[in-house]
Amino acid sequence: MGHSATFDYQTYAKGGFFLGLALLVIGVVGSVVGHTFFEPLPAWENTLFVGAEFTGLVIGFFSPIVFGIVLPLIE
Template sequence: MAHYGGRNYSKLTKTGFFVGLALFVVGTGTELVGHALFGSLPQWENSLLFAMALVGFAIGFASPFVFGIIMPLVE
């Protein structure tokens, strides 16, 4: 059996997924609520919220593959 060097890959996988999910939900939810309450938002807010949604999706999608599959196999 390989020794994992103190890294807890299951915790890293879950934490990365939930951080990505939180970024995605905050980005899309704030954009929807902002447009519903205020009509139009400034362009910098639209860009920020869109970037949050994209980064959250990327982190949430990649984290299980990187920390759950690839890293334990490489070690």
């Protein structure tokens, strides 16, 4: 069986981790700055920041595991 495409798993693992880290930082900074300067944040903004934090944690945690460990072993 031939390989149809080769992926650079190291780049995807690093990129996914840094994307997750960026989302986490944006969510935390947005929430802290929003509550500090604009105390009554609308519900949609609070939900957006919390969602960014959660999504950042999930992407930052699972991206290195999936692209750095699992997929190279499966290939």
